[in-house]
Amino acid sequence: MTSHPHALDALAAADAAELEEILLEVCSSPRWAAAIAQARPWSDREALLAANSAAMASLTTEDLRDAMAGHARIGKPTAGDATSEREQAGIQGVDRAILDELHEANAAYEAKFGHVFLICATGRTAVGMLAALRERHPNDAATETEIVRGELRKINDIRLNRLLDAS
Incomplete structure (x- = not known):
């Protein structure tokens, strides 16, 4: 660089x-x-x-x-926040069903851990973020x-x- x-x-x-x-x-x-x-x-x-x-x-x-x-919830970048929208560009134009699945998986994660699912979303697709969310959900709090x-x-x-x- x-x-x-x-x-x-x-x-x-x-x-x-x-x-x-x-x-x-x-x-x-x-x-x-x-x-x-x-x-x-x-x-x-x-x-x-x-x-x-x-x-x-x-x-x-x-x-x-x-x-x-x-940080905004994955799948819901903060409207008007260029950083949030840029970092979550991978969700733009994605199928509504994937966004619904992201919403449901986020809610389950937040219920378990008490905070938003956080991932470096730059360069990731919505499907990739959903897969990571599901993969990390079984973790214990210390690991997460x-x-x-x-x-x-x-x-x-x-x-x-x-x-x-x-x-």
């Missing part, structure tokens, strides 16, 4: 309030945003992504819930928490890369 040092430098130079606002758009966990901010300045893109990985590893279950609160942590890290990596590439 091409490095955009200006974007990285601008991000690192942002004042605390501005940086927090930017980071909370990437991930809605205040603890994650604080950990990323504390890791600055980042020497390069890889250092920022390493900070994301370290921050994700340190989040508690409650912090992960904060992070998940910023660690899978969610990994999926959030992937999503944050994509969002951070996009932020750096936007300049």
Whole structure:
């Protein structure tokens, strides 16, 4: 990936309030945003992504819930939210029956785990997301928490890369 040092430098130079606002758009966990901010300045893109990985590893279950609160239900991207719609592009134009199955599987997952099904949806089809949802439903809470942590890290990596590439 091409490095955009200006974007990285601008991000690192942002004042605390501005940086927090930017980071909370990437991930809605205040603890994650604080950990990323504390890791600055980042020497390069890889250092920022390493900070994301370290921050994700340190989040508690409650912090992960904060992070998940910023994500739309799979199959129902937030209308007017370009990030949500882009990340869930794989559901556009899909058969209504698949969307209904996604809705039912989401409801069962949420009833079991108490939070939305979270997956890095970028590049995935609706059928693929439905299959993953069904595959993960039998997991216990501890296993699912660690899978969610990994999926959030992937999503944050994509969002951070996009932020750096936007300049």
